[in-house]
Amino acid sequence: MTSAGRFAPSPSGELHVGNLRTAILAWLFAKGSGRDFLLRVEDLDRARSGAEAVQLRDLAAVGVRWDAAVVRQTDRxxxxxxxxxxxxxxxxxxxxxxxxxxxxxxxxxxxxxxxxxxxxxxxxxxxxxxxxxxxxxxxxxxxxxxxxxxxxxxxxxxxxxxxxxxxxxxxxxxxxxxxxxxVDDAAQGIDQVVRGDDLLxxxxxxxxxxxxxGLPVPEYAHVPLVVNHDGARLAKRDGAVTLGDLAAVGVSADAVRDLLLGSLGLPAGSLESALPFFEPAKLPRDPWVWKNPVPEMPAR
Missing domain, CATH: 3.40.50.620 (HUPs)
Structure with a gap:
C-alpha cells in the first residue's frame, strides 16, 4: 500500500484560515516526503448539509489537491x-x-x-x-x-x-x-499524520x-494553530476568517494562500512552487496570530 499523508476535516461548517493553513502544511509534509496526499471527511457526528462541498471547494481554491477519491467515515x-x-x-x-x-x-x-x-x-x-x-x-x-x-x-x-x-x-x-x-488511518495507508497541536x-x-x-503507528507532526489577537484559537466570531467572508470584502483565495504561505516562511505562489523551499525543521513553532487583512470588517 502506498504511504500517504492526509487532511481530515469535519463537515460542520466552512473551513477558516487556521484549518486551511493546517491543510496546506499536511500537503507540504506529504509531498515533501514523497507521499500521496489523501482527504477524508470525518462526518460521523458533526455533518452540516452542504458543508462538505464548500470545504472541498475551498481546499481546491488555495491549491490543495488530493490523489484519490474522498473517503467518508459514514461509509466505514x-x-x-x-x-x-x-x-x-x-x-x-x-x-x-x-x-x-x-x-x-x-x-x-x-x-x-x-x-x-x-x-x-x-x-x-x-x-x-x-x-x-x-x-x-x-x-x-x-x-x-x-x-x-x-x-x-x-x-x-x-x-x-x-x-x-x-x-x-x-x-x-x-x-x-x-x-x-x-482504523481509518490504517485502512487508508496513512503513515504520516499532520494536524493541529491541540490534538497532541x-x-x-x-x-x-x-x-x-495490531496496526502501524503513523509518524506524527502536530503543527501550531492560528490564533486571534487574544491568543485564543481562531473562530468564525473573529470576523472575516473564511474564504467566503474574505472574498466578500475583496480578498481572493490566491491572496489568502499567499498570506498562509508567508506565515510559514515560504514564498508566495502555488503550493507546488513553494514545495522546494519547505523544510519542517525551519517551521515556526509558535501559534500564528491572524491579522485580519480587512480591519474595518466587523466581528460576526
Missing amino acids: VTLYADAIAQLTAQDRTYECFCTRREIQEAPSAPHSPQGAYPGTCRRLSHAEREIRRATRPAAIRLMADVTEWAVEDQLHGQYRGVVDDFVLRRNDGVTAYNLAVV PSTPRQAYLATLL
Whole structure:
C-alpha cells in the first residue's frame, strides 16, 4: 500500500484560515516526503448539509489537491464495528453507563487530568450492569492496561500522555473519534499524520490503541494553530476568517494562500512552487496570530 499523508476535516461548517493553513502544511509534509496526499471527511457526528462541498471547494481554491477519491467515515462503520469486536474478543472492552457529570464529579486517580475516566463501570458486577442497562444505554470503553503512553512527534519530540479507559463507541451508537481515526488511518495507508497541536494530548491514546489492534503507528507532526489577537484559537466570531467572508470584502483565495504561505516562511505562489523551499525543521513553532487583512470588517 502506498504511504500517504492526509487532511481530515469535519463537515460542520466552512473551513477558516487556521484549518486551511493546517491543510496546506499536511500537503507540504506529504509531498515533501514523497507521499500521496489523501482527504477524508470525518462526518460521523458533526455533518452540516452542504458543508462538505464548500470545504472541498475551498481546499481546491488555495491549491490543495488530493490523489484519490474522498473517503467518508459514514461509509466505514463496519470497519469500526469489526475493530470493537476484535477488542471485545480480547476482553479489552466493557460497558459504561456514566453520565458526563458523573465522570467530572468522580474522584480521579492521582496525577490524572480533570475528566480522565476513573474506571467506575469497569468494577461493576454482572448484576449491576443488568440493572443499569434497563435505565440507560451503554457506551463501550477500552479496558486499558497502561496509564500513559509515549509517541514521537516530528516537531515536539517525545511526548508522553495519559491513557485512560477511553470511549470507543458512545451510548448513542456513534463511533468515538479515537477509534475511528486509528482504523481509518490504517485502512487508508496513512503513515504520516499532520494536524493541529491541540490534538497532541489525545495522540498517546490513539497510538496505544493502534498497537492493541495490531496496526502501524503513523509518524506524527502536530503543527501550531492560528490564533486571534487574544491568543485564543481562531473562530468564525473573529470576523472575516473564511474564504467566503474574505472574498466578500475583496480578498481572493490566491491572496489568502499567499498570506498562509508567508506565515510559514515560504514564498508566495502555488503550493507546488513553494514545495522546494519547505523544510519542517525551519517551521515556526509558535501559534500564528491572524491579522485580519480587512480591519474595518466587523466581528460576526
